[in-house]
Amino acid sequence: MSADLAQLVTSIAQRARAASLVLATARTEQKNKALLALADLIPAAQDKILEANSQDLAAARANGLSKPQIDRLTLTPARLVALAESVRQVAALPDPVGEILESWTRPNGLKFRKVRVPIGVIGIIYEARPNVTIDCAILCLKSGNAAILRGGKEIFHTNTALASLLAKALLAADLPADALQLIPTTDRSALNTLLKLDSHIHCIIPRGGESLIRFVVENSSIPVIKHYTGVCFIYLDKDADASLSETVLVNAKTSRPGVCNAAEQLLVHRDIAESLLPRVARALASRGVQMRCDPKSLEILKRTPGIDTVSLASASPSDYTTEFLDLVLGVRIVDSTDEAIALINRDGSAHTDVIITRSESEARLFQSGVDSAVVGWNASTRFNDGFEFGFGAEIGISTDRLHARGPMGLRELCTYKYLMDGEGQIRP
């Protein structure tokens, strides 16, 4: 890559670091002032944003992007209104910074307080969704972090227009414009430079497909918080309520099949396979779900009236570990809750797994044994979500174990530091 480009990216990171130190001690009112300014700037700049967006859309069509891809990068007046509203909502959330998480006094009189503080500089690497630009910028700002945004080339013009609003909003609140910066090039080598700047950038959050995330993980010397796949399981225990099983499974599989917290795998206890599996399978089949079954479940469902043969298939081994993101479900019969736990820990993605049962003891066994971010009892997998958790916002759902696991809200965008107050204590 050119030395100039490396220098540009390094300069962006250095300025972000300096701005992050200002932001870290900024008052809540000041951060909110910038957010509310942004909420006003978005509709005011509507024409300019949509014009930039139409440039990106023209290129997208010329490059033959798919209809869903084009939809994702399209902004409309209505979408801009929603975007501005989401900015106001974040402004209304409590400030996570400064909360005392713990305090204690040692026998030598030293007083310790553990206080929540921003992480510092966060790099957001994403693809072709312009709403991510605003979402991530405002969550970083509210949590006192500087952000470096690196979106896909498909939304470059849109992002450039949005970035100028971010800078204006910061300046309107006397905050440094460098606190929210866009990498002003889509050259891939800029990303390679960025991912090595571990002395200025403290955390990378990639948002996008698995290949992007894998690239970031393999090339970053900066700690990464990532979200891989959601291969979510529902296990119908022998004491599962039939109606509840059907309701929850249909919701988890079909309410939004393309998202990470949709159910992808069904396990059914052998004792209720004959009685319950036909019922839930009929409900799924009637909603267009294809079931990829193990031999036992296939045998049962083949002789179930009311299930079209196109809804049934014999599973290949990879079907049991796949995030289909579609109306497809892996189905297996298991002998026990212990077997369900073992299969989930082996074949799942540690995202969201649910047991349906009337038995509290089986539920607790399952919740203890399943090693996933969210382990549920009698509820849809779809609730693994920052808003549904009550966090008020979400920058993603972490499948990592370090720092943040599950939904990441404002608090998860923070770290802590220790304040130590003494009266001249020395260490013997």
Add this chain to the structure above:
Amino acid sequence: MSADLAQLVTSIAQRARAASLVLATARTEQKNKALLALADLIPAAQDKILEANSQDLAAARANGLSKPQIDRLTLTPARLVALAESVRQVAALPDPVGEILESWTRPNGLKFRKVRVPIGVIGIIYEARPNVTIDCAILCLKSGNAAILRGGKEIFHTNTALASLLAKALLAADLPADALQLIPTTDRSALNTLLKLDSHIHCIIPRGGESLIRFVVENSSIPVIKHYTGVCFIYLDKDADASLSETVLVNAKTSRPGVCNAAEQLLVHRDIAESLLPRVARALASRGVQMRCDPKSLEILKRTPGIDTVSLASASPSDYTTEFLDLVLGVRIVDSTDEAIALINRDGSAHTDVIITRSESEARLFQSGVDSAVVGWNASTRFNDGFEFGFGAEIGISTDRLHARGPMGLRELCTYKYLMDGEGQIRP
């Protein structure tokens, strides 16, 4: 590297992952039983351990290792007694696993609990200190994590002897021996394989010199919690108490100059430079500390009676960012607390920084502005330590911001998961 070696390392990681799932739900008593068995096994196997250690020592002498290096890898009967005692101390600590960190109910009736659980499999990469083998193994075990230990070639025989005790202790408590495994080769390529096994290993903790840590950070696709340098600052504010300044500074600089929480840099407010700097400098000089000074402080100290000229030097720019790990101190005069904060955030390592002042408002300004793991007021930097914090144990001091910052005890070796209890809730 040979395919066999890659296969061996992969197999170790897979078995560690399986063992980690057993350990995650093991009762406290069972983990303590293994720890107490280990504490008994260490003195019982003294002859075998010391024999293995003497092999390593012979090789170390033949390879011309320095005296401090040889001392670090030497075990003695007394050191084994201390090691066994540290195992008993960890057994006596409270189990961090299972604690409910938060709980709440959503308007739809969903009940959430955030519960502390082990991370899973932790890889420990270290150098030539056999006590690290035991220390890290027991902290991982107590916190319910499986550990993969990869020590330096200099202690290979000692480690092999110690690892056999770890396996015996686990089996004595009916826990899987795979929970604590040593990589049975010092081939560097085994480390390269290990650092890419992100589907089986969840966290890498490197312990050792900066080049080892840098190698791990640059080659690992597994999240790393690291400890780089400790360039710790003490700032003497204009309202600093003279006697307290001297006591704390002498302790921070000279009580153990080779450790990461020793002071390396001194900043002095200009208003007290003439009155206070000579006093503290005399105290430091009398203890053999060399001061590398900026022009203003050098000018003052050159005309201070009782300071030998060998104790004074003109600082080069790199002296202000150096972790000397020796009786050397960078010295600068600053105009204000704000300038001190800015210099510390620019030149320090975000480890431990302390203000000495009688003014609470200056102390709070400093603690708010300095972006370090531990920010102290009127106390020695040496207190950044898991034992001094009251954690009862320490696996290291993180200079990272994600997951753990500052001293890492048993709780910092854990993550959390969410338990979600419903009654059939579905997402609209």
